[in-house]
Amino acid sequence: MTPFLLYALAGAALCSIGLFGFILISHLLRKLLAFNLMGSGVFLVMVGLAQHRSGPDPVPQALVLTGIVVAIAATALAVVLIRRYYHLSGKTSLEDPAQNPPPAPGPRQAREAPHE
Amino acid sequence: MTEWSLDILLVIALLVTATSVLWSRDLFRGVVFFIAFGLLMALAWVRLRAPDVALAEAAIGAGLTGVLLLDAARHLSNDESQGEDGKEKKP
Amino acid sequence: MTRVLAILTVTAVCFAFLSGLVYSIWQIGATTTPVDLPALLAGNLDDSGVENPVTAVLLNFRSYDTLLEIGVLVIAGIAGISVAKTSSLEDPELRTSDELLYALQRWLVPLTLLLAGYLLWAGSDRPGGAFQAGAVLAASGVLMRLGGIPMDFLRPGLMLRLGLSLGFSVFLLVAVASALSGSRFLAYPPEMARTLIVAIETVLTLSIAMVLLALFVSAPINNAEEPEEGGS
Numbered sequence: 001m002t003p004f005l006l007y008a009l010a011g012a013a014l015c016s017i018g019l020f021g022f023i024l025i026s027h028l029l030r031k032l033l034a035f036n037l038m039g040s041g042v043f044l045v046m047v048g049l050a051q052h053r054s055g056p057d058p059v060p061q062a063l064v065l066t067g068i069v070v071a072i073a074a075t076a077l078a079v080v081l082i083r084r085y086y087h088l089s090g091k092t093s094l095e096d097p098a099q100n101p102p103p104a105p106g107p108r109q110a111r112e113a114p115h116e
Numbered sequence: 117m118t119e120w121s122l123d124i125l126l127v128i129a130l131l132v133t134a135t136s137v138l139w140s141r142d143l144f145r146g147v148v149f150f151i152a153f154g155l156l157m158a159l160a161w162v163r164l165r166a167p168d169v170a171l172a173e174a175a176i177g178a179g180l181t182g183v184l185l186l187d188a189a190r191h192l193s194n195d196e197s198q199g200e201d202g203k204e205k206k207p
Numbered sequence: 208m209t210r211v212l213a214i215l216t217v218t219a220v221c222f223a224f225l226s227g228l229v230y231s232i233w234q235i236g237a238t239t240t241p242v243d244l245p246a247l248l249a250g251n252l253d254d255s256g257v258e259n260p261v262t263a264v265l266l267n268f269r270s271y272d273t274l275l276e277i278g279v280l281v282i283a284g285i286a287g288i289s290v291a292k293t294s295s296l297e298d299p300e301l302r303t304s305d306e307l308l309y310a311l312q313r314w315l316v317p318l319t320l321l322l323a324g325y326l327l328w329a330g331s332d333r334p335g336g337a338f339q340a341g342a343v344l345a346a347s348g349v350l351m352r353l354g355g356i357p358m359d360f361l362r363p364g365l366m367l368r369l370g371l372s373l374g375f376s377v378f379l380l381v382a383v384a385s386a387l388s389g390s391r392f393l394a395y396p397p398e399m400a401r402t403l404i405v406a407i408e409t410v411l412t413l414s415i416a417m418v419l420l421a422l423f424v425s426a427p428i429n430n431a432e433e434p435e436e437g438g439s
Binding site: 166167168170171172175176179180183184 | 259261262326334335336338339342343345346349353419423
C-alpha cells in the first residue's frame, strides 16, 4: 500500500458522496457542486491508481489537467444555464410539473405582470 | 510515519469538506466550503507529485470557480428551501 | 414516508457503488502493469522538443486529445455567449465598480499578467504551461471586470471571434500542415517541434483565457435585465 492508493480510495469515497448528493439534493447549484465533487473523485482515482502501480506518471496527470479545464468550462456553462432557468421560471430546482401546482411567477413574470 | 499521517489528515479533510459542501446550512457556506475543497485538492495534487495539476487546480479551483459560484449563490440562495418563493428575492 | 424510502434506496445504491469501486481499485492496484508508461515516456522525452513531461504529453504525444479539448472549450464558450441575453458582453451598465477593488487591482492586474506570462514561458521545461497560464489570465480578466476597467475586446466583433477561435484554428492548421507535408496528422517535424509547441501554447493560452472569461461574463443575466425588462 502506497500513499497513492490512499488517494485513489479517497477518490472513490468522493465519487460516492457526490453521487449521493447529486441524486438527493434538489437545489440545482448544489447538484452542480455535487457533480464537481464526483469529477474530482474521478481525477483522484485516475492519478492515484496509475501512480500506485508505476510511480509518478505524467500521462494521467496531463489527462487530468485537460479534464480540470473542461470541468471548469462545463461548470461555468451550467451556471449560465441555471441562472437563465431561474430567471425565467423563478425556481431553483427541477420538479415534475404533473405533481406540483404551477410555480409562483419568477422574477421576470412578476415584473412583467403589471404591464399586461 | 509522519508523511503517512499528513496524507491521512489530508484525505480526512477532503472528505469532511466534501460532505460540508453538500449539507451545510446555506448555499453561501456550501460554496465557501467548495473553495476550501479546491485548495485542499491542490495540496493533494502536490502530495501526488503532480505540480502541474496542482498549479491549475489552485488557479481554477480557488480563483475562477470561487468568483463564479459566489456570484451565482448570491442570486439563487434566498429560496433554497423549496425553490418556489423566488419572487421575494431582493436583487 | 416515500421520502425516507427514497433516501434509504439511494443510500443503498451509493454504498453498493462505493464498495464496488473500492473492490475494483484494490484489485487493479494489486496487479502489475504490462507496460511501464513513465519509463517509455522518459525514453522518448528527448524527441518531443520540450523538457517538461506533462507538456510533452499534452502537446506532442497526446496532442489529439488537447486539440479536441480546445474544440470543446470553444463550443462551450459559444454556447455560453449565445445563452446570455445581453446584446454585448461589454456594457458600461454591467460594470460594477468598487473604489477599494480599483485601488487593489492597480497592483494585482500587472502581477497576474506577469504570472501568466511566466507560467507560459516556464511550461516547456518546468511545471507550468498553457492551461495554467490561461486560467491565471482569465482570473486577471475577471478582476479587471469586477473593478470596472473597460474591456473593449469583449464587444461582439472581430476581436472576440478571433480570441475564441485562435487556439483551435492555429492548432488545427499545424495538424493539417503536418499531414499535408508528408508525415502523419499532428506529427511535428522534429527540428521544429519546440517552436511549434511554444507557438501553439501561446495561442492556446489566449483562447482558454478568452473562453473562460466569456463564460464568466455571460453569467449575470439577472443584473443585466432587471432595469430595462420591457425592451427585450
